[in-house]
Amino acid sequence: MATTRFEAKDPELDVLYQQLSEGGLQPLWELKGLLTPEPAVRGVPHRWPGKELRELGARAGDLVPVDRGGDRRVLACCNPGLGGAPYAVSTLWAAVQFLNGHEVAPAHRHTPAALRFIIEGSGVFTLVDGDPLHMGTGDLILTPSWTFHEHHNPTDQPMIWMDVLDLPVVAALDAVFFEEGPSEAADTSVADRSASERWYGAGPGLAPVGGPPLPPHRSPLLAYRWADTDRALTAQLQATGTAHARIRYTDPVRGGDVMPTMRCEIERVRTGARTGTARQTGGRVATVLHGNGRLRVGDQTYDVEPGDIVAIPSWTPWSIEADREIDLFSTSDAPVLEALGLYRELLGADA
Ligand code: GTQ
Ligand code: FE2
Numbered sequence: 001m002a003t004t005r006f007e008a009k010d011p012e013l014d015v016l017y018q019q020l021s022e023g024g025l026q027p028l029w030e031l032k033g034l035l036t037p038e039p040a041v042r043g044v045p046h047r048w049p050g051k052e053l054r055e056l057g058a059r060a061g062d063l064v065p066v067d068r069g070g071d072r073r074v075l076a077c078c079n080p081g082l083g084g085a086p087y088a089v090s091t092l093w094a095a096v097q098f099l100n101g102h103e104v105a106p107a108h109r110h111t112p113a114a115l116r117f118i119i120e121g122s123g124v125f126t127l128v129d130g131d132p133l134h135m136g137t138g139d140l141i142l143t144p145s146w147t148f149h150e151h152h153n154p155t156d157q158p159m160i161w162m163d164v165l166d167l168p169v170v171a172a173l174d175a176v177f178f179e180e181g182p183s184e185a186a187d188t189s190v191a192d193r194s195a196s197e198r199w200y201g202a203g204p205g206l207a208p209v210g211g212p213p214l215p216p217h218r219s220p221l222l223a224y225r226w227a228d229t230d231r232a233l234t235a236q237l238q239a240t241g242t243a244h245a246r247i248r249y250t251d252p253v254r255g256g257d258v259m260p261t262m263r264c265e266i267e268r269v270r271t272g273a274r275t276g277t278a279r280q281t282g283g284r285v286a287t288v289l290h291g292n293g294r295l296r297v298g299d300q301t302y303d304v305e306p307g308d309i310v311a312i313p314s315w316t317p318w319s320i321e322a323d324r325e326i327d328l329f330s331t332s333d334a335p336v337l338e339a340l341g342l343y344r345e346l347l348g349a350d351a
Contacts, residue, residue, distance in 0.1 A: 006030045043089040043283060043313035044081035045297035050119070050288070050307020057098035057160045066103050073098050073105070074163065077285075079311050085168075088311045089283030091333045092262075093165040096309075099124055099153045107150035107181025112167040113218070113259045114149070116141040117329050119162065119289055119307050123155035128222050133194045135161065138226025138289055140249055140329070144218040144259050145170075148181045162287050162309065164331045166261035196222040200252050207253045219251035219258045233268040233327070243273030256335075263334040269293070269322040277319045277351040281344045284312040284332040291326035295319075315344075317351045 005021040008014040020027060033040060057075060066073050076086035076095045088094035097116075099105060107127070116126070122136035129147045143149040153159055170176050193201065199211045200221040214220050229247065236245035249264040250256060257263045266289075269275055277296075286295070292305045298316045302308070304326075312318050312330075320328060337343040 039281065039315045041090075041313045041315060042081045042083075043079045043087075043311060045300040045313065045316060046077075046079055046081075046088075046311040047295070047300075047302040047304070048077050048309045050305060050309070053096045053307060053309065054160060057096050058158065061098045061100050061158055066099065066105050071106055071108060077309055077311070079313075081313070087168045088285045088309070089313050091166070091168050091283040091314075091336070092285050092331065093163070093167040094285040094309055094311075094331075095163045095165075096160055097151075097163050098158060098160045099151055100158045101153055101156040103153050105151040107148050108179065109146050109148045109181060110178040111145050111175055112165045112170040113145040113261055114143045114163055114165045115259070115262065115264065115331065116143070117162045117164070117287060117289075117331075119160075119287065121157070121159040121161075123157065124151055124153045124159045124161075126151050128194075128196075131195045131222065132191065133196070133223045134192070135159070136226065138229060138327075140224040140229075140258075140264055142219065142222045142258055144215070144222075146177075150181065164262065164285060166259075166333070169261055169333060169336060194223055196220060197225075201225075214253060217260045219253075219256075221252050221258075224249050224258075224264075229266060233266065237268065237270070243270035244268070244275050259335075260339070261333060261336050263332050264329070265332070266327060266329045267320070269320050269326045269328070271322055271325045274321040275319050276348045277317045278348075279315055279317040279346050279351045280332070280334065281314050281342055282333045282337045283314050284318075284330050286310045286312060286328050286330035289327040289329055291322055291324045293320065293322040293324065293326050295328075296321070317346075 002021045003026050006017040060073050064073055074095045074097045077088040078086050079088055118135050118137050118139050124135045125132045127150050128143050133141050199208050232247050233245045246267040249258050287309050288304045288306050295302045295304050295310050297312050297318045
């Protein structure tokens with residue numbers, strides 16, 4: 001297949017361009033926009049309102065069944081800058097998933113890693129490699145790369161939550177694998193705490209001796225509970241006496257990010273306060289758990305409320321301003337950029 005045919009006035013050069021085209025080659029001196037002074041980011045700032053996500057999720061719940069074949073009732077956030085690709089920013093999938101009462105989203109696994117963050121509701125549990133993880137408001141639940149997972153809603157009420165996956169990164173690396181899981185009836189006698197929490201969620205600085213082998217590439221703890229997160233945010237505000245607390249979810253034993261491709265953070269901004277402006281390389285998706293106010297992203301200002309999902313593309317300055325105390329959860333691909341030596345950050349006046 002021939003590549004773009006460049007043209008030149010010089011007949012000999014023009015012949016060369018013809019030969020290059022036929023040979024599947026391109027002259028760098030004719031190519032524009034490859035080595036840009038700063039990232040040429042295709043994703044744009046964007047906000048998907050929580051109200052709309054809940055309404056359309058519920059409508060899909062009425063119209064679309066969940067079973068083998070249509071495994072997941074998921075609405076993917078599509079960034080308007082990405083030409084229709086179902087990605088919230090170029091490196092992250094973000095979506096809402098809606099599960100009616102008494103429905104089961106069947107077992108499968110894939111190499112893209114996923115996480116769930118719950119804005120509202122409880123009662124669903126996710127089995128991760130057979131370990132049942134209850135999902136409640138404010139909890140972060142991990143389904144790391146290649147772990148089997150299935151979602152059960154044993155209650156009478158529907159539930160909706162946010163999913164974030166590293167799918168665009170794994171797809172760019174041509175490393176997507178998927179397989180269906182065993183569809184035998186799962187044990188629904190759910191314990192209050194998953195095995196992962198009983199082993200690794202004991203509390204600050206308490207790691208088991210002789211526990212199950214540590215998974216090499218991700219946190220052994222699969223559920224981060226809101227009560228713990230809330231306590232940590234409150235304590236940090238008390239410790240600093242400031243109006244802005246920021247916390248990273250970590251592997252409780254080794255201290256790294258929860259998964260190799262995604263960093264999870266939550267921040268609390270006190271009523272009336274505004275954070276400094278920051279910009280980082282790498283994409284980020286954020287969602288509001290509590291409160292309201294404004295999220296400034298690039299040249300956009302969004303009035304945000306719980307359930308809104310906001311895309312913060314790479315190298316785009318952003319800040320938070322709270323009218324009523326805001327808790328903002330966000331996921332970024334920072335671990336990937338850091339591992340490759342590509343992470344950059346500017347803060348305050350520089351950003
Ligand atoms: O819950 O297993 O948003 O496999 C996208 C792909 C959720 C899931 C998504 C998935 C899932
Ligand atoms: Fe999945």
